[in-house]
Amino acid sequence: QQPVQSPQAVILREGEDAVINCSSSKALYSVHWYRQKHGEAPVFLMILLKGGEQKGHDKISASFNEKKQQSSLYLTASQLSYSGTYFCGTERGTSYDKVIFGPGTSLSVIP
Amino acid sequence: EAGVTQSPTHLIKTRGQQATLRCSPISGHTSVYWYQQALGLGLQFLLWYDEGEERNRGNFPPRFSGRQFPNYSSELNVNALELEDSALYLCASSLGQTDPTATSYEQYFGPGTRLTVT
Numbered sequence: 001q002q003p004v005q006s007p008q009a010v011i012l013r014e015g016e017d018a019v020i021n022c023s024s025s026k027a028l029y030s031v032h033w034y035r036q037k038h039g040e041a042p043v044f045l046m047i048l049l050k051g052g053e054q055k056g057h058d059k060i061s062a063s064f065n066e067k068k069q070q071s072s073l074y075l076t077a078s079q080l081s082y083s084g085t086y087f088c089g090t091e092r093g094t095s096y097d098k099v100i101f102g103p104g105t106s107l108s109v110i111p
Numbered sequence: 112e113a114g115v116t117q118s119p120t121h122l123i124k125t126r127g128q129q130a131t132l133r134c135s136p137i138s139g140h141t142s143v144y145w146y147q148q149a150l151g152l153g154l155q156f157l158l159w160y161d162e163g164e165e166r167n168r169g170n171f172p173p174r175f176s177g178r179q180f181p182n183y184s185s186e187l188n189v190n191a192l193e194l195e196d197s198a199l200y201l202c203a204s205s206l207g208q209t210d211p212t213a214t215s216y217e218q219y220f221g222p223g224t225r226l227t228v229t
Contacts, residue, residue: 002153030215041201041220042154049215087154091215096166096208098144099218101154 001026003090005102012078012109020073020105022088029093031064031071036104037084045073045086050093078109113138115204115221123227124192132187132224136204142166143185144205144218145177149198157200160185161207192228199223 003024012018022031030049034042046055048064048071055062059076075082085106089099116135124130136143145157156169160179174190183204189196203218 032215032217034218034220041222042203044217044219047215047217089154096159096161098156098159098167098169100156101146103153 002100003088003102005086005088005105007105008103009106010108012082012107014080014109014111015077018075018078018107020075020086020088020107021070022072022090022102023068023070024090026069026090026092028064028066028069028090029097030091031062032089032091032099033062033071033073034087034089034101035082035084036087042087075107078107080109080111083107083109115202115219117200117202117221117224119224120222121225121227123229125229126192126194128192130189130192130196130226132189132200132202132226133184134187134202134204134221135184136202137219139206140204140219141183141207142205142216143179143183144203145185145187146201146203147171147198148201148223149195154201158187166208189226194228197226197228199225 006021033045036042050066062073064071085104087101087104089101118133142161146154159167177187179185201223203220205216205218
């Protein structure tokens with residue numbers, strides 16, 4: 001039931017792009033994305049809803065393919081501040097459904 | 112606007128004891144969630160409270176329990192502590208669900224309580 005994230009870890013140089021994928025074996029209603037920096041609490045990035053549009057925030061955007069039960073997070077022209085662990089969380093949309101988080105993808109941006 | 116607060120920051124207990132962790136949500140938020148984050152692991156869902164009611168529960172034994180107070184703050188209790196309970200316990204809050212079938216509110220996390228069981 002826990003979504004699968006790939007890759008597990010990635011190292012980028014500043015300015016490079018990255019894609020983090022999240023997939024589920026269950027039909028999804030929504031996908032959440034959060035980033036957690038070392039020693040800090042997770043911070044909300046965006047939510048994508050079934051039937052909704054691709055979202056973006058600065059140079060971070062995400063898409064949601066509900067037919068494939070997959071979401072991808074796109075980080076373009078990465079900055080040092082993008083380093084952290086990225087978690088996707090999925091909801092099925094049933095009554096009082098909880099968000100199930102994936103294991104996380106560790107992203108390190110180096111100069 | 113004040114964020115989610117948690118207390119204490121650190122808690123050290125011995126095996127078999129009980130631990131109580133507290134969380135105050137963002138003003139206006141009625142939903143409170145509890146997660147366990149063991150070292151190197153992801154966010155494991157524990158409990159969800161909304162309007163004083165338990166809405167959902169993760170795959171944890173009954174010795175993990177909690178409650179939500181009328182002011183929407185929440186408490187997590189862990190009884191009969193075991194060594195593997197050592198983890199960071201995160202609390203998050205969100206707007207409450209006015210429609211139980213329409214979910215997907217962003218969650219705002221507190222700084223966590225680091226519980227160490229010796």
